[in-house]
Amino acid sequence: MPFNSYKDIIEEGDLVLAYINRNHIKPIRVTKDEILNTRYGCFEHNEMIGMSYGEQMGGSRGYGYIYLLAFTPELWTVSLPHRTQIVYTHDSSYIIQRLNIVSGSRVIEAGTGSGSFSHAFSRTVGLEGKLFSYEFHEPRFIEAKAEFEDHGLDKNTLITHRDVCKDGFELHDIPQPFVKDSGIAADAIFLDLPSPWEAIPHLKAVASSTRRVGICCFSPCMEQVVKTVTALNENGWVDVEMVEVAGRRWEARKEMLKDVNDVIKRLKDIQARRNQGLELLKQSRASTPGEKREASNPESGEANPVKVQNTGMGFNPFGRGLRIKEGDEKFEWRDVTGIEPDIKTHTSYLTFAYLQPPPSARVSL
Ligand SMILES: C[S@@+](CC[C@H](N)C(=O)[O-])C[C@H]1O[C@@H](n2cnc3c(N)ncnc32)[C@H](O)[C@@H]1O
Known part of the structure; x- marks a missing residue:
């Protein structure tokens, strides 16, 4: 299908x-x-x-x-054979909405890589829109072309074997259904290249001259971002902004409510248990050698468990050892949120910018 x-x-x-x-x-x-x-x-x-x-x-x-x-493009992204690093859905979905790519949009993408993002672009622009994808690595280009045909992307996607940093984006033999204003006339551009700043000067020739054109450059390092921003500024792109999409899983849970009296009781309890433990240790040391020891771990009180009582005061005074089910009605709780700590989510920095058409060429939408 x-x-x-x-x-x-x-x-x-x-x-x-x-x-x-x-x-x-x-x-x-x-x-x-x-x-x-x-x-x-x-x-x-x-x-x-x-x-x-x-x-x-x-x-x-x-x-x-x-x-x-x-x-679906989302499931393909998590199951495709990797030929390169790929763009994942949390980045691709943000980029698509931020560049306002919709059915009928004309998009340029370089490089094609494993074609992960190409599938999302192709579906979004639909049969009314077009995707122009470029890849300079020949085996990758051949595999991606075959895959696009196999998946039916070739109806709206044109893949070209090209070094865009050296030779730019212009095409001289575009199939007729792909032509607009006698060329590509792209209204959105996505660059996932090691040196996007070398490709940026070639873009004006293929960008729409009647609409505001958006670009996103996808770069893992800050040094690349700095060079990209310089190239965007030098080539007339405006509203330059860099963002990072950090995907995190949020959890909602309950936290037990305690007041200062609870804390005091808890501290007193710890002190009492400590004293009891020390007493047991003293007794066991004083017993005759060879006699069976009664308390081998006075801190935990395992052999001679200290009898603790749940006071039912609205909190768990004894912490360790007493397992209380989250939300137990005998205690007071409040709802809190938390995030998984320290997840490494950095994929790349996304640098966005826009190219305005000359005022005389602007058309109202
Ligand atoms: C990280 S991959 C792109 C992954 C792709 N966005 C995806 O989601 O599957 C970068 C690709 O750009 C290609 N590339 C690098 N420099 C290029 C250039 N100057 N012209 C065309 N393609 C280039 C590489 O061969 C590589 O396949």
Whole structure:
């Protein structure tokens, strides 16, 4: 099933994503008499034909199951064969909305790399829009071209084998359905290159001359950002801004409420337990050698457990040892949020800027 269309039922020849587990999604082409063998079971392609997208499929030997999912750019991003570093959905979705890329937009992307972002661009611009993608590494270009054809992206995507820093973006043999204003006339540009500042001077020739054109340069290092910003300023781009998208998982939970009296009680309890422990230690040292020791760990009081009492005062006075279920109605709680600490989320810095058409050329939308 191509990315730009939708259907409910799986047919022979469809591209299906076999969801094996959270970390393993396998793209397959449904082919008569083939079998998908996984460590969780065997799945016959013949049985997939006629099933619904999204359905759970049981293994043919009576154990294991997978889900048969339809292709989306988001799922492709997490299952594609990596040829390069790729752009992930938390960045691509932000860039698409920030550059106001919509159905009918004309977008330039360089380099193509593994084609992760190309799929998201292609779906967003739809059949009314166009994507012009450039890749200078020949084997990667060949693989991406074949993949785009296989996935039906070639209807709105033109991939070119080109070093854009050296030779720019202009094309002289654009297929007619891709031509606008006798050229590319891009209204959004995305550069995921090691040296975008070398490509920036070539962009005016292919940017729309009647609309405000947005650009995003995707660079992992601050030194690259500095050079990119300099090139954007020198080439007439305005409203330059750099952002970083930090994807974080938030959690919502309850926190036990305690007041100062609770804290005092807790401190007193710790002191009392300590004294009891020391007393037990003294007693065990004084006992005859060879006699069975009664308290081997006075701090924890394991052998002679100190009897502690839950006072029911609205907090857990004894901390360690007493497990209290979050939200237990005997205690007071408040709702709090927290984030997973120290997640490394830095992918790249996103430098945005805009190119204004000359006032005489502006058209109202
Ligand atoms: C990080 S990858 C792009 C990944 C892509 N955005 C994705 O989401 O899959 C960068 C690509 O740019 C290509 N590249 C680097 N310099 C280039 C240039 N001057 N012209 C064209 N492509 C270039 C590299 O070969 C590489 O495939």
